[in-house]
Amino acid sequence: MTRKFNNVYVADSYTIAGVYEKDGPIADYFDLVYDKDLYYGCDTFEKAEEKMLSNSISKLISHAKLIDSDVDYIISGDLENQIAASDYALRDFNIPFLGIFSACATFGEGLYLASNLIEGKMAKNIIVSTSSHNMAAEKQFRNPTEYGAPKKKTTTFTSTGAASMLVTSKKSRIKITSATCGIVQDKGITDVNNMGAVMAIAAADTLKRHLKDLNIKPDYYDLILTGDLGIYGKEILIEYMKDSGYDLSRNYNDCGLILYDRDKQNVFAGASGPSSSALTLSAYIIKEMLRGKYRKVLIVPTGAIFSPTRAFQKDSIPSIAHAISLEVSE
Amino acid sequence: MTRKFNNVYVADSYTIAGVYEKDGPIADYFDLVYDKDLYYGCDTFEKAEEKMLSNSISKLISHAKLIDSDVDYIISGDLENQIAASDYALRDFNIPFLGIFSACATFGEGLYLASNLIEGKMAKNIIVSTSSHNMAAEKQFRNPTEYGAPKKKTTTFTSTGAASMLVTSKKSRIKITSATCGIVQDKGITDVNNMGAVMAIAAADTLKRHLKDLNIKPDYYDLILTGDLGIYGKEILIEYMKDSGYDLSRNYNDCGLILYDRDKQNVFAGASGPSSSALTLSAYIIKEMLRGKYRKVLIVPTGAIFSPTRAFQKDSIPSIAHAISLEVSE
Numbered sequence: 001m002t003r004k005f006n007n008v009y010v011a012d013s014y015t016i017a018g019v020y021e022k023d024g025p026i027a028d029y030f031d032l033v034y035d036k037d038l039y040y041g042c043d044t045f046e047k048a049e050e051k052m053l054s055n056s057i058s059k060l061i062s063h064a065k066l067i068d069s070d071v072d073y074i075i076s077g078d079l080e081n082q083i084a085a086s087d088y089a090l091r092d093f094n095i096p097f098l099g100i101f102s103a104c105a106t107f108g109e110g111l112y113l114a115s116n117l118i119e120g121k122m123a124k125n126i127i128v129s130t131s132s133h134n135m136a137a138e139k140q141f142r143n144p145t146e147y148g149a150p151k152k153k154t155t156t157f158t159s160t161g162a163a164s165m166l167v168t169s170k171k172s173r174i175k176i177t178s179a180t181c182g183i184v185q186d187k188g189i190t191d192v193n194n195m196g197a198v199m200a201i202a203a204a205d206t207l208k209r210h211l212k213d214l215n216i217k218p219d220y221y222d223l224i225l226t227g228d229l230g231i232y233g234k235e236i237l238i239e240y241m242k243d244s245g246y247d248l249s250r251n252y253n254d255c256g257l258i259l260y261d262r263d264k265q266n267v268f269a270g271a272s273g274p275s276s277s278a279l280t281l282s283a284y285i286i287k288e289m290l291r292g293k294y295r296k297v298l299i300v301p302t303g304a305i306f307s308p309t310r311a312f313q314k315d316s317i318p319s320i321a322h323a324i325s326l327e328v329s330e
Numbered sequence: 331m332t333r334k335f336n337n338v339y340v341a342d343s344y345t346i347a348g349v350y351e352k353d354g355p356i357a358d359y360f361d362l363v364y365d366k367d368l369y370y371g372c373d374t375f376e377k378a379e380e381k382m383l384s385n386s387i388s389k390l391i392s393h394a395k396l397i398d399s400d401v402d403y404i405i406s407g408d409l410e411n412q413i414a415a416s417d418y419a420l421r422d423f424n425i426p427f428l429g430i431f432s433a434c435a436t437f438g439e440g441l442y443l444a445s446n447l448i449e450g451k452m453a454k455n456i457i458v459s460t461s462s463h464n465m466a467a468e469k470q471f472r473n474p475t476e477y478g479a480p481k482k483k484t485t486t487f488t489s490t491g492a493a494s495m496l497v498t499s500k501k502s503r504i505k506i507t508s509a510t511c512g513i514v515q516d517k518g519i520t521d522v523n524n525m526g527a528v529m530a531i532a533a534a535d536t537l538k539r540h541l542k543d544l545n546i547k548p549d550y551y552d553l554i555l556t557g558d559l560g561i562y563g564k565e566i567l568i569e570y571m572k573d574s575g576y577d578l579s580r581n582y583n584d585c586g587l588i589l590y591d592r593d594k595q596n597v598f599a600g601a602s603g604p605s606s607s608a609l610t611l612s613a614y615i616i617k618e619m620l621r622g623k624y625r626k627v628l629i630v631p632t633g634a635i636f637s638p639t640r641a642f643q644k645d646s647i648p649s650i651a652h653a654i655s656l657e658v659s660e
Binding site: 001003043044046072073077080081082083084088090091093094096098100101102103109116117120121122123140182183184185186305306308309310313315318 | 331333373374376377402403407410411412413414417418420421423424425426427428429430431432433439442443446447449450451452453470511512513514515516635636637638639640643645648650
């Protein structure tokens with residue numbers, strides 16, 4: 001379903017990116033870059049991800065001139081099993097925690113929930129956070145990287161970073177105007193190296209419902225962005241939408257193609273991971289909206305909500321996507 | 331924080347339990363028991379858990395005389411990595427999905443979110459679901475059961491079952507009157523075989539905040555229930571509360587001690603898993619409230635939101651608890 005909001009705003013955000021992201025096209029937009037290595041002074045990749053996430057929250061709180069008790073909730077999730085980066089990072093805050101999981105669409109689910117809670121006057125200030133870490137994800141979802149297994153060109157590259165956004169009832173220049181909650185899709189795809197194809201189905205379903213519910217066409221938006229379909233998934237989504245009579249050829253892109261430069265960086269089909277859409281939105285899109293480049297943006301974080309255990313058991317891969325509409329307010 | 335609600339009700343619920351639970355004291359209260367084995371006709375434990383969860387949702391929808399489009403959201407999570415039981419079960423429904431993770435406190439987080447969304451008039455009908463499966467959890471969190479490793483007496487026994495509850499804005503006899511969102515706690519405990527001690531800290535924090543925010547004493551409730559502290563965790567919580575001036579000796583119990591008979595069943599310190607509190611509340615407590623045994627019940631699902639990976643890395647175990655107050659309405 002699509003919900004319209006009248007009282008939901010983005011007050012501030014804080015982004016931290018890693019070594020690969022600092023070589024990408026939007027590196028200058030991040031608030032902080034950890035560029036030495038992938039450990040950030042920690043002894044494991046998982047602790048490094050926790051540190052990035054925790055710092056993105058604490059720096060957002062201080063940047064927004066708040067204290068812990070001003071924040072009603074932190075809504076956070078990530079790719080680690082048991083959303084461990086979020087669980088462990090939240091130890092640093094005396095703030096009620098709502099843990100969510102929607103794989104790489106997690107930031108979308110967080111913004112959806114935060115917007116609903118604020119519109120319903122059940123909260124005033126909510127921090128929505130997510131993170132991913134290339135090596136923590138590779139370890140868990142693929143193979144130990146020491147194996148050096150060759151990758152298919154449809155593979156995506158998990159981005160490293162953490163993003164936190166302050167969603168609030170207090171009027172600001174960026175308004176969240178509507179949002180569409182995802183419905184799980186599964187068209188029987190089993191190729192764990194082609195998540196773009198898996199998730200394009202969910203993106204199409206959510207996007208079509210969003211446009212239909214609001215009775216608008218894609219050109220209502222200056223920019224429509226999916227989360228991490230990559231170059232091949234992007235083409236599939238354009239085809240799906242064309243089959244349903246929607247033209248995405250002019251104002252559509254994928255965050256996975258914005259975060260990295262595929263011509264210069266060895267990232268296969270593009271970026272993936274919850275931080276792909278979260279970093280792109282929080283660092284780049286919001287700033288360009290404030291500068292006047294875009295007035296209306298629809299972001300559709302996409303997630304393959306699959307389990308490696310179930311993939312080994314030969315099951316297919318479910319996916320989900322949530323759509324969030326942001327507009328520059330008068 | 332504690333939120334009070336004026337328009338949130340429990341309309342219906344549906345519970346499915348497994349082979350161990352049917353030998354426990356509240357077996358007669360379950361809507362359905364899968365008592366043949368732990369596979370339920372599936373070829374893996376994970377698919378068995380998906381089947382239980384999916385069936386608990388579909389049977390609740392038909393029992394409540396609804397169709398998919400009457401349900402605004404399904405909010406669900408479970409113990410499997412990537413909350414896979416929920417992700418995969420949701421393929422069977424054309425209903426917007428919000429995936430959550432709060433380990434064994436997941437049902438509490440789901441009820442908290444559903445109550446807020448309904449009180450804020452952002453939804454009318456929400457299904458809150460969770461599941462756990464003893465063998466799927468043992469495989470993932472402990473050791474392959476074939477190893478036959480001896481267990482410590484403080485170990486808990488993951489319950490097998492699925493519960494779905496319909497939370498609604500339409501007046502019914504069971505009202506959700508208030509709820510307190512959990513804050514992550516971590517007092518440095520590293521013993522993965524003593525989750526009762528780990529979670530007692532979170533239960534105490536949430537319970538104290540709940541009582542203080544509402545300016546009530548424990549005897550306001552006919553019954554206070556934690557989710558899965560087990561016999562040792564229960565004693566620790568009583569001590570913690572005593573130290574803060576609260577007497578829990580008369581009206582407090584733990585769902586982990588209700589679901590099984592520790593004298594007759596080999597379940598160590600008691601039941602654990604998200605379905606421990608979800609089955610006990612949805613099947614037993616609600617029915618006894620309707621029969622007049624209890625008028626005011628506070629349920630505090632408890633979760634050790636830890637990662638086995640982080641436990642191997644010698645980190646301590648974070649925990650969380652959410653409190654939900656239910657009252658028989660006039």
